[in-house]
Amino acid sequence: MSASHMDRVAALSKRRGFVFPGSEIYGGLQATYDYGPMGAELKRLIKEDWWRVMVRDREDVVGLDASILMAARVWEVSGHVAGFNDPLVDCKECKGRFRADRLAEAVCPKKPSRHPGECGHELTEPRQFNLMFRTKAGPVDDEAATVYLRPETAQGIFVNFKNVLETTRVRIPFGIAQIGKAFRNEIVTGNQLFRMREFEQMEMEFFCAPGTEEEWHAHWKEARLAWWRSLGVRAEKVRLRDHAADELAHYAKACADVEYEYPWGWDEVEGVANRTDFDLKAHQAGSGRGLAYRDEEQKAWVIPYVIEPSAGVDRCFLTILCDAYEEEVKPNGETRTVLRLHPRLAPIQVGVFPLVKKDGMPERARALYEGLKRTWRAQYDEGGTVGKRYARLDEIGTPYCVTIDSDTLVDGTVTVRDRDSMTQERVAAGQVGAYLEERERTWRRAAAAEPR
Numbered sequence: 001m002s003a004s005h006m007d008r009v010a011a012l013s014k015r016r017g018f019v020f021p022g023s024e025i026y027g028g029l030q031a032t033y034d035y036g037p038m039g040a041e042l043k044r045l046i047k048e049d050w051w052r053v054m055v056r057d058r059e060d061v062v063g064l065d066a067s068i069l070m071a072a073r074v075w076e077v078s079g080h081v082a083g084f085n086d087p088l089v090d091c092k093e094c095k096g097r098f099r100a101d102r103l104a105e106a107v108c109p110k111k112p113s114r115h116p117g118e119c120g121h122e123l124t125e126p127r128q129f130n131l132m133f134r135t136k137a138g139p140v141d142d143e144a145a146t147v148y149l150r151p152e153t154a155q156g157i158f159v160n161f162k163n164v165l166e167t168t169r170v171r172i173p174f175g176i177a178q179i180g181k182a183f184r185n186e187i188v189t190g191n192q193l194f195r196m197r198e199f200e201q202m203e204m205e206f207f208c209a210p211g212t213e214e215e216w217h218a219h220w221k222e223a224r225l226a227w228w229r230s231l232g233v234r235a236e237k238v239r240l241r242d243h244a245a246d247e248l249a250h251y252a253k254a255c256a257d258v259e260y261e262y263p264w265g266w267d268e269v270e271g272v273a274n275r276t277d278f279d280l281k282a283h284q285a286g287s288g289r290g291l292a293y294r295d296e297e298q299k300a301w302v303i304p305y306v307i308e309p310s311a312g313v314d315r316c317f318l319t320i321l322c323d324a325y326e327e328e329v330k331p332n333g334e335t336r337t338v339l340r341l342h343p344r345l346a347p348i349q350v351g352v353f354p355l356v357k358k359d360g361m362p363e364r365a366r367a368l369y370e371g372l373k374r375t376w377r378a379q380y381d382e383g384g385t386v387g388k389r390y391a392r393l394d395e396i397g398t399p400y401c402v403t404i405d406s407d408t409l410v411d412g413t414v415t416v417r418d419r420d421s422m423t424q425e426r427v428a429a430g431q432v433g434a435y436l437e438e439r440e441r442t443w444r445r446a447a448a449a450e451p452r
């Protein structure tokens with residue numbers, strides 16, 4: 001993948017209604033993005049797939065949907081008020097602000113060929129910049145009204161640990177999962193959806209007996225890597241990387257990142273951390289509420305250890321788009337752009353076309369579309385040449401297109417065209433649903449074309 005691969009992915013995502021820059025008609029708001037019709041569907045499908053694998057398919061994980069606004073005390077006790085910081089430096093000349101630990105990735109705004117501090121001007125000493133957004137709740141604008149937009153969804157799970165334990169049948173070891181918005185006032189943003197100030201997380205806190213945490217950490221690292229590969233992304237582009245001690249967050253004893261090889265190199269898409277008993281112990285002390293569980297074997301009250309797989313929805317979305325995007329030369333010499341999305345993640349799974357707008361073909365095509373849309377995300381399209389309709393659906397990742405033509409009127413068969421191979425097969429109209437089901441079940445990512 002070349003650096004311009006990212007620009008092409010961004011251009012396609014705008015052109016086809018996946019992602020638009022936030023507040024665009026007012027000149028935009030840095031690091032915010034809006035999901036268009038195709039993007040909203042893909043994002044929803046990613047979250048549903050995660051929820052299916054992490055909650056519905058498991059007997060030992062339950063779901064939660066906690067509020068974004070939480071008592072300020074939560075963030076004092078969790079260590080975020082004191083410790084959720086990035087080191088910040090200013091250029092004394094141009095007043096640009098940079099992350100002191102990322103200067104090698106930053107460019108001087110005045111001399112873009114240089115890094116800040118190497119342009120002949122001095123930087124200030126680093127100072128700690130807290131990444132949480134602060135605001136006020138209620139009509140009185142005093143210190144007591146301070147609240148923070150949550151920088152991670154995890155704390156909503158920790159403060160509800162006892163509620164879930166007391167109201168469900170789960171017992172240690174078990175997990176609580178949730179998907180929701182998180183906010184960070186990032187100093188450095190960039191690479192489109194990769195680092196935003198408002199984003200979504202899919203997090204699960206898995207509570208286990210002390211002494212079993214390393215085993216569970218190994219389990220969740222492998223389980224999460226397997227999920228990433230199941231999304232249809234190229235296996236060789238996803239890996240696990242253990243953190244060095246100096247990379248660990250203030251709450252973690254160990255952490256492994258799931259990384260993807262983006263156009264700019266390997267980078268984190270998910271963290272799988274061993275948070276020990278740090279959070280529950282801190283909230284027990286901070287709130288005065290007992291957050292231990294009763295271990296009947298030991299006849300003791302015990303604070304569980306926690307393993308946390310935490311993935312970004314938006315980073316997952318970007319990963320899937322980067323991985324699926326390809327430009328390839330067709331046998332006739334023309335270039336086509338195609339999104340090789342896994343059929344289960346395609347916003348539109350099947351396009352249904354009449355070859356021409358006459359001879360009863362639109363009626364036959366509409367009838368087929370009405371039947372398919374009960375099970376599949378289907379789209380009816382009769383505008384433009386069939387070639388143009390294929391090209392449009394290739395760009396939004398639609399894996400199959402069904403065309404009703406003159407033969408349909410004679411023998412009841414239709415043409416099914418495959419997005420990846422561009423081959424066409426004739427299938428009885430009544431068998432299209434079963435055919436699509438089989439193709440989705442056996443789908444494998446085709447070997448990628450050489451990057452252009």
Ligand code: GAP
Nearest residue numbers: 152154194195196199269270271310311312315
């Ligand atoms: N509760 C643990 C936690 O929040 P993290 O590594 O800071 O850990 C977890 O974040 C995931 O959230 C990351 O792997 C990434 O996918 C996503 N994420 C974090 N900051 C982000 C940002 N500014 N923009 C988009 N996604 C972000």
